[in-house]
Amino acid sequence: MTAKQPSGDPGPTTGLPGDGATPEAGSHVVVVGGGITGLAAAWYLIRTHPHVGVTVLEASPTLGGKLGVSDVAGIAVDEGAESFVASRPEALQLAREVGLETELVVPEVFHASVYSRGRPRPMPRGQFMGIPTDLRALAASELMSAPGLLRVPLDRTLPATELADDVSVGALVAARVGREVVDRMVEPLLGGVYAGRADELSMAATMPALFREMRHERSLLTATRRIAGGGMQAAGARRGIPFRGIVGGVGRVPGAMAAALVGSGVQIRTRTTARVLRRVASGWEIEVGPASAPELLHADAVIVATPAAPAARLIADAAPAAAMELSEIETASVALVTLAFRAEDVTAPLPGSGLLVPPVEGRMVKAITYLDQKWGWLGEAAQREGVRMLRLSLGRHGEPEVLARSDEELVALARLDLALLLGIRGIPVDSRVSRWGGALPQYAVGHRRRVERIMLGLRDVPTLALAGATYEGVGVAACVGTAYEAASRVSRGLALQPVASRSAGRIGT
Ligand SMILES: Cc1cc2nc3c(=O)[nH]c(=O)nc-3n(C[C@H](O)[C@H](O)[C@H](O)COP(=O)(O)OP(=O)(O)OC[C@H]3O[C@@H](n4cnc5c(N)ncnc54)[C@H](O)[C@@H]3O)c2cc1C
Structure with a gap:
């Protein structure tokens, strides 16, 4: 096998950790999962090793996973994640690399209240x-x-x-x-x-x-x-707010990434579920498509960037101990109800960026974000449309029944809590329900040790890597961090094949 030249080295300004490996020419890496993690892993690979073939498989019709935008009252609003932390570099750097630098924005306000003992009180x-x-x-x-x-x-x-x-x-x-x-x-x-x-x-x-x-x-x-x-953030101070958003929503990032990836030769396949992952003599075989007429893809290395449950199923053969540990990680389901009201129907003062509601208050809603106050671009759009835009989050770990409710019920429950907590009683002019089943991994007591055991379970398979919210942090930036580590790991695994002893312990090491 011939070593590939490290042409197109993106250099120190990319924010990508250098790995020094040079995968072989003609290598093909399959990334399973087209959320921000999978897209970031593909981006890292293609930036650091431009001659590697990279294919991203995404089960759903759209890329981005928990990042996406759609319209409410004619305004594009995030369906899931709406910001990145600015205290670590990965997500910000990624947004810059895919051409969104000038769209990065700081929240207008960042101070939330807590509903406690009968009324909202400032945190x-x-x-x-x-x-x-x-x-x-x-x-x-x-x-x-x-x-x-x-x-x-x-x-x-x-x-x-x-x-x-x-x-x-x-x-x-x-x-x-x-x-x-x-x-x-x-x-x-x-x-x-x-x-x-x-x-x-x-x-x-x-x-x-x-x-x-x-x-x-x-x-x-x-x-x-x-x-x-x-x-620590002083109440009301905007300078130093440790988060960033994107004009038009952070859900724009996957689209910008997809364009950059396709432009770099990455193949992206949506509506393509990886059902089976097999280790074969020449690398990996991935079964996609209907069980009755499966299509087989070949890969030299695979990055599994899905939530824990599909990841556990996929790696069950190749790394059974790691799969067992993964299958024990629980998740929480969340529904987000975004409501647009006529501006004149929201007369209550809404200080800061939103209201948090502790479980001890016994309400369905756990958080309300005042979207048009938090994001300047959204505030301007809402003003033009003559609306106010609020986003309510429902569902905690152990409450899977929340997602069993119809959209109408969820909107009704959100409106009930909005009336009780903030006195907002108008009829929304538009609403949207975003369902996130099993969306947030629960880092139960012992999680870090479990992740160590999972990574130890991969020690003999250096061309297989795991990445995503399950491991080192649920935030977008942490996910991107694991993506880079996973891509770095398989790059090294490919260059060093069949030596297995370099990988141990942690993601990407
Ligand atoms: C409602 C909500 C709000 C959030 N807000 C924020 C926020 O403001 N800031 C922040 O930093 N973080 C936020 N988070 C967390 C963050 O958005 C997620 O942790 C992160 O986006 C997860 O990205 P991911 O790519 O690892 O996983 P996902 O987004 O889950 O993507 C995984 C992808 O894999 C696909 N897939 C699964 N199985 C297969 C298979 N077998 N074959 C092919 N494809 C498969 C799925 O369809 C999915 O698209 C939020 C999360 C939620 C749910």
């Missing part, structure tokens, strides 16, 4: 993932009851909490600063990111820096202030 300044650091601000917010508030500073005098290998966020936070902080501050924030429950989610996986800090710091308040200090 206190200085909190980090719902853990307070500024007790004056916490008291001023009136988010907590008096006994709950008095319990918080005991953190500083209580003996150290013993930490095992991992612990649930709820258990640690409750032990240090009291249950009410979990119920009224941490739950709504974790609900927003993971649609998960504080008592189930892993501290080590969801707040790794804070968890590490707590290994040698007795006080959670001190540890939180130390790790979050610089990054």
Whole structure:
């Protein structure tokens, strides 16, 4: 086999980690899954190794997975993810590379309220993932009851909490600063990111820096202030907001990527489900199409960039232990109801970017985003159309029945909560329901160890890699990070074949 020349080296400005490998000419890599992760993996491969053949298989008719836009009241609005973190480079860099640099925008407002004890109250300044650091601000917010508030500073005098290998966020936070902080501050924030429950989610996986800090710091308040200090956002301050959106919605990114990929020679096949993945002497065989008339594709390497359940099915033969671990990762389903109201029907003051609703309040809705206030481009479009645009999120881990409801029921439930929580009682001029079944992986206690075991299960198959929200973070930027690592891994696996000992332990290593 001949080594391929590293022509077209994208150089240091691409943001792609260099891997130094030179896959063989004529190599073909199949990427299963055309969400942001799969597209990013294909992008990395083609940028770093332009002569490799790359095919992306996407089961659904459209690319992008949880990124996509469609119209509500004549305005393009995101169906799923609507922002990227700006504190890590991958997603921002990717948007720039596919020509969306000038469309990157900072939210106009970033400060959310929490519905607590009968009304919306501002999330206190200085909190980090719902853990307070500024007790004056916490008291001023009136988010907590008096006994709950008095319990918080005991953190500083209580003996150290013993930490095992991992612990649930709820258990640690409750032990240090009291249950009410979990119920009224941490739950709504974790609900927003993971649609998960504080008592189930892993501290080590969801707040790794804070968890590490707590290994040698007795006080959670001190540890939180130390790790979050610089990054904490003062209420109302726009500068330093750690998120970015895209004019027209981040759901535009997959389209821009697809154009760039096709222009670089990548083959993209939508409506093409990878059903079976087999290891054969010459590499990999992927069965696509109907079982009655399957089409067989050949690949030298495969990147599986799907959610955990299809990934587990696909790798069951090649890496059974990893597949077993993957199959045990649970997910949460979410429905997003986007409502457009006539502007005159929304008279209630809506401060900030939205309202979070903790489970303890007993409502269906867990978050409301004031889209036209949060995004300047959307605000302008809404003003032109004479509407206000709100997005309501329903569904948490353990509530699969949410998606069993009809669109009409979901809109009715959203409107009911909107009336009860914010007093908005008008009839929407347009609505859209976006269903995300099994969308958010749950990083349960022990998740990081599980991911280590999954990656260990791939150690003898260096031309197979896994990437996506299941492993190192559910955010778009983290997904792109795993995509680059997976692409880097198979690049090395191809160049070094049949040597298997270089891969071990972590994604892309
Ligand atoms: C409602 C919602 C809002 C979110 N908001 C944000 C946000 O604002 N910011 C943020 O950073 N993150 C957000 N996230 C998280 C983030 O969007 C996702 O974690 C990320 O987009 C996942 O990307 P992915 O490509 O790994 O997976 P997916 O988007 O799930 O893509 C996987 C793709 O694989 C395809 N597929 C599955 N099986 C097969 C198969 N056998 N053959 C071929 N194709 C297959 C699927 O059809 C899908 O298109 C949000 C998530 C949700 C659900």
